[in-house]
Amino acid sequence: MKDLSWHRKLSIAPMLDWTDRHDRFLLRLLSKHTLLYSEMVTTGALMHGDRDHHLRFNSEENPVALQLGGSNPAELAECARMAEDYGYDEVNLNCGCPSDRVQSGRFGACLMGEPELVGKCVQAMQQAVSIPVTVKNRIGIDQMDSWEDFRRFIAIVADFGCEVFIVHARKAWLQGLSPKENREKPPLQYDFVYRLKEEFPQLHISLNGGVKTLDEVNGHLQKCDGVMVGREAYENPWMLALADQVVFGQSQNPVQSRRQIVEQFVPYVARQMELGVPFHIMAKHILGLYAGLPGSRRWRRNISENQSLRSPGPRPLRAELLLECLPEG
Numbered sequence: 001m002k003d004l005s006w007h008r009k010l011s012i013a014p015m016l017d018w019t020d021r022h023d024r025f026l027l028r029l030l031s032k033h034t035l036l037y038s039e040m041v042t043t044g045a046l047m048h049g050d051r052d053h054h055l056r057f058n059s060e061e062n063p064v065a066l067q068l069g070g071s072n073p074a075e076l077a078e079c080a081r082m083a084e085d086y087g088y089d090e091v092n093l094n095c096g097c098p099s100d101r102v103q104s105g106r107f108g109a110c111l112m113g114e115p116e117l118v119g120k121c122v123q124a125m126q127q128a129v130s131i132p133v134t135v136k137n138r139i140g141i142d143q144m145d146s147w148e149d150f151r152r153f154i155a156i157v158a159d160f161g162c163e164v165f166i167v168h169a170r171k172a173w174l175q176g177l178s179p180k181e182n183r184e185k186p187p188l189q190y191d192f193v194y195r196l197k198e199e200f201p202q203l204h205i206s207l208n209g210g211v212k213t214l215d216e217v218n219g220h221l222q223k224c225d226g227v228m229v230g231r232e233a234y235e236n237p238w239m240l241a242l243a244d245q246v247v248f249g250q251s252q253n254p255v256q257s258r259r260q261i262v263e264q265f266v267p268y269v270a271r272q273m274e275l276g277v278p279f280h281i282m283a284k285h286i287l288g289l290y291a292g293l294p295g296s297r298r299w300r301r302n303i304s305e306n307q308s309l310r311s312p313g314p315r316p317l318r319a320e321l322l323l324e325c326l327p328e329g
Helices: 023-030 043-047 051-055 074-085 100-104 107-113 115-128 147-159 192-200 216-220 231-235 239-246 258-274 279-290 294-304 319-325
Strands: 011-012 037-040 065-069 090-095 133-138 164-168 204-209 226-229
Touching: 011 147, 023 037, 023 239, 023 279, 037 043, 037 090, 037 258, 037 294, 043 051, 043 065, 065 258, 074 090, 074 115, 090 115, 107 115, 107 133, 115 133, 115 147, 115 319, 147 164, 147 192, 192 258, 192 294, 216 226, 216 239, 216 319, 231 239, 231 279, 239 294, 258 279, 258 319, 279 294
Parallel strands: 011 037, 011 226, 037 065, 065 090, 090 133, 133 164, 164 204, 204 226
Antiparallel strands: none
8 A cells, every 4th residue: 555644744635626637736836745635526426427527637646635525335435446546546535524515415524423434434445445545524513522522433433444534623513604614613623633643643643724834734743644734725825835845855856936837837738728628727726826925916817817818719729828927026
């Protein structure tokens, strides 16, 4: 089995409509070692939908993990086999998403109330593949939010063979809060994650939730094995530019500038447009590259309004026009 523990020091969270293969290609230009996660894909989508659409990715993205949503062990095992066949380095079970959609399908955060079922799902997937099977979960749901409830969930799932847990250090309210509110309103309780690592030193424990800087990443790494960053890495992807040096201690091929990233992204955009991918599907991921700098608003506006890039026909193949949108300086 491939050992991803080093790459798990820093990972990028699965985010619906955000961490698609185009975003992951961009993020890989910024960091060669960070572990990247796909958007959550349901077992139903893979078994009854366009499998290739959901699973294909660029080899440059590795190491990359596929996150699955589901609760049927046999179906999850079959989808895990698909993930391995497509070349993913890990398959992750979603036990943290609180949306109405996942609740109606009996997966996501509601699975924290059924640790034995989660364990059986993990076990079935592990028996089907040779790549790591991991779980991403909350610290609790609704009134099941005590340390004892949380510890019991981890202990039971671990007994079924799970060795890696990515913990969003907030509880989730299955009723009363929207998914967005569930990412922000329940208070962060990092102490739950730290204590978990103390009581289960044999497990790999990654912390997720509210992390915005690489300094914060390194601070959390003093008390747990890995850190998963979410929205900040999407809204401000440049935060990853020093990740290989600051987090992984690597000095080879450091990123030189934002312009360098755009210059490397342009050929990819051109290739994908030739295959029929609309420009805006890829461009949205690079809008935050200049976040916080003078000219960032102009950068976003230039990309959004450049009709030569968006119009039909052969013109969109001129992806190098992205370089004309760069802020001055």
